[in-house]
Amino acid sequence: xxxxxxFPPFAPTSGTLVRECARRWGERDFIILGDERLxxxxxxxxxxxxxxxxxASGAGKGTRxxxxxxxxPDWVVAWLAATRVGAVVAMLNTYNKAPELRRVIRHADxxxxxxxxxxxxxxxxxxxxxxxxxxxxxxxxxILLPSHPYLRSVWTWGVEPRPWCGALGDLAxxxxxIGDDLLEAVEAEVHPADPMVIVYSSGxxxxxxxxxxxxxxxxxxxxxxxxxxxxxxxxxxxxxxxxFWVGGFSFTLMAAMHAxxxxxxEERFEPGATLDLIExxxxxxxxxxxxxxxxxxxxxxxxxxxxxxxxxxxxxxxLPQDQQVDADVPKANSLGMTETLGPHTFYPKVPLxxxxxxxxxxxxxxxxxxxxxxxxxxDLPVGExxxxxxxxxxxxxxxxxxxxSEVFTADGWYRTGDAGRFDEEGxxxxxGRMGDLIKSSGMNITPREVEIALxxxxxxxxxxxxxxxxxxxxxxxxxxVALAAGASLDADEARARVKEQxxxxxxxxxxxxxxxxxxxPWLDSGKVDRRRLAAILEERFG
Numbered sequence: 001x002x003x004x005x006x007f008p009p010f011a012p013t014s015g016t017l018v019r020e021c022a023r024r025w026g027e028r029d030f031i032i033l034g035d036e037r038l039x040x041x042x043x044x045x046x047x048x049x050x051x052x053x054x055x056a057s058g059a060g061k062g063t064r065x066x067x068x069x070x071x072x073p074d075w076v077v078a079w080l081a082a083t084r085v086g087a088v089v090a091m092l093n094t095y096n097k098a099p100e101l102r103r104v105i106r107h108a109d110x111x112x113x114x115x116x117x118x119x120x121x122x123x124x125x126x127x128x129x130x131x132x133x134x135x136x137x138x139x140x141x142x143i144l145l146p147s148h149p150y151l152r153s154v155w156t157w158g159v160e161p162r163p164w165c166g167a168l169g170d171l172a173x174x175x176x177x178i179g180d181d182l183l184e185a186v187e188a189e190v191h192p193a194d195p196m197v198i199v200y201s202s203g204x205x206x207x208x209x210x211x212x213x214x215x216x217x218x219x220x221x222x223x224x225x226x227x228x229x230x231x232x233x234x235x236x237x238x239x240x241x242x243x244f245w246v247g248g249f250s251f252t253l254m255a256a257m258h259a260x261x262x263x264x265x266e267e268r269f270e271p272g273a274t275l276d277l278i279e280x281x282x283x284x285x286x287x288x289x290x291x292x293x294x295x296x297x298x299x300x301x302x303x304x305x306x307x308x309x310x311x312x313x314x315x316x317x318x319l320p321q322d323q324q325v326d327a328d329v330p331k332a333n334s335l336g337m338t339e340t341l342g343p344h345t346f347y348p349k350v351p352l353x354x355x356x357x358x359x360x361x362x363x364x365x366x367x368x369x370x371x372x373x374x375x376x377x378x379d380l381p382v383g384e385x386x387x388x389x390x391x392x393x394x395x396x397x398x399x400x401x402x403x404x405s406e407v408f409t410a411d412g413w414y415r416t417g418d419a420g421r422f423d424e425e426g427x428x429x430x431x432g433r434m435g436d437l438i439k440s441s442g443m444n445i446t447p448r449e450v451e452i453a454l455x456x457x458x459x460x461x462x463x464x465x466x467x468x469x470x471x472x473x474x475x476x477x478x479x480x481v482a483l484a485a486g487a488s489l490d491a492d493e494a495r496a497r498v499k500e501q502x503x504x505x506x507x508x509x510x511x512x513x514x515x516x517x518x519x520x521p522w523l524d525s526g527k528v529d530r531r532r533l534a535a536i537l538e539e540r541f542g
Contacts, residue, residue, distance in 0.1 A: 052175025061086030117159025192216030289442030
């Protein structure tokens with residue numbers, strides 16, 4: 001029998017959700033960062049005040065507002081405020097370097113940018129000035145830059161503003177003259193069908209990939225997954241996953257709001273300090289990446305820690321020893337992506353049978369799947385492996401600046417690029433990517449993005465990037481580069497220079513330098529033999 005989706009009993013918009021949370025959870029902790037505590041009621045009140053300020057400054061339905069900040073109460077308040085008035089929030093990647101920010105800020109057509117002033121010792125305003133040359137000469141709220149033609153204002157918190165940038169605290173006061181009746185009228189015209197966020201899964205190429213998700217999809221999806229998960233109202237969830245990606249945003253933040261749970265953040269992950277935090281805040285679930293769990297378990301003080309508060313999460317190695325009786329019981333994985341707000345296959349929190357071990361779950365209720373021959377595009381029968389296609393309520397409405405026909409088939413299917421098969425019971429078995437995506441320390445990395453950055457080095461004529469298996473990180477990014485005639489470049493220098501252009505997690509851990517393209521393996525067709533080259537790199541660096 002087909003399972004039915006579990007949607008919330010209220011209109012699925014951010015404004016309705018935060019008001020419902022304030023009504024139900026009130027003074028309960030919502031966001032915790034160091035000594036900062038944001039309750040559910042404060043999230044409603046503070047975001048309403050900032051929402052009025054945005055209205056007073058001319059923002060409204062459809063306004064593109066960028067949010068560049070780490071996980072924090074301020075991030076949550078800013079996201080709620082902007083989306084409550086119908087603005088579309090582009091959630092920007094704090095790992096991005098200046099060239100990446102330059103591209104994504106333009107690609108998102110931002111009119112307003114809300115940014116933290118300093119992040120882990122780095123001046124974000126300096127980074128933005130580098131990303132947008134000429135902005136230093138622009139007046140605040142009257143920015144006119146041909147390189148970023150829609151941008152008019154930048155607001156910051158945490159540091160002194162610049163002549164081209166205002167203090168977010170000053171902006172917030174503008175809403176004091178606006179009555180609740182106007183905000184209520186605005187929120188009444190924000191509908192589930194309206195776009196809420198643009199989630200960027202990359203941004204280091206000339207064509208960043210931004211997925212539009214609506215209020216309805218965002219609010220409904222976490223609620224729909226809730227019955228299959230183990231999140232309770234008294235949970236305190238620790239996660240290092242950034243909220244600008246769906247793992248932190250949809251799977252964690254939105255899930256916590258539906259349950260009334262608290263989210264515990266920290267400025268940076270450091271095993272000893274993180275263990276201190278987990279103990280001090282009596283964290284009940286740790287939601288993170290496998291390499292992070294290993295770092296915690298390997299810390300010299302781990303055995304002496306009181307981790308008795310931890311009862312669940314996807315980091316089973318962190319459970320106290322007396323609670324690990326089921327740690328080896330096989331459970332289903334899930335399969336998800338930015339374009340579907342996270343998991344589109346999932347399985348209830350029960351052990352798998354021997355017959356279904358290795359499953360990635362079943363179709364999330366409300367999501368349709370089929371397996372297709374990638375060459376003939378014909379549907380394949382149950383049991384045969386092919387490309388996974390999907391459609392349903394949680395699928396993005398489109399990619400920014402891409403026509404619908406480029407993204408979906410004529411009848412609305414989205415081609416995931418994942419390969420696998422379904423069994424007779426509806427369990428999905430993932431067999432790999434149709435392409436060559438690299439998964440390193442929980443991060444998805446497209447090889448071509450790194451290749452482009454390497455090929456921008458004047459000494460390099462051709463770059464090839466792949467992943468090699470690593471026991472802790474899943475995969476390591478490795479590269480081969482061929483040099484121009486007469487050029488010289490060593491591996492460390494290549495890594496150092498490309499590190500200035502792309503996020504740190506995308507930088508190859510190893511680079512093989514070839515004096516010329518003739519040293520690379522080639523096919524008779526005149527193309528690089530990527531399979532042989534990948535094998536060479538695997539042998540050298542694996």
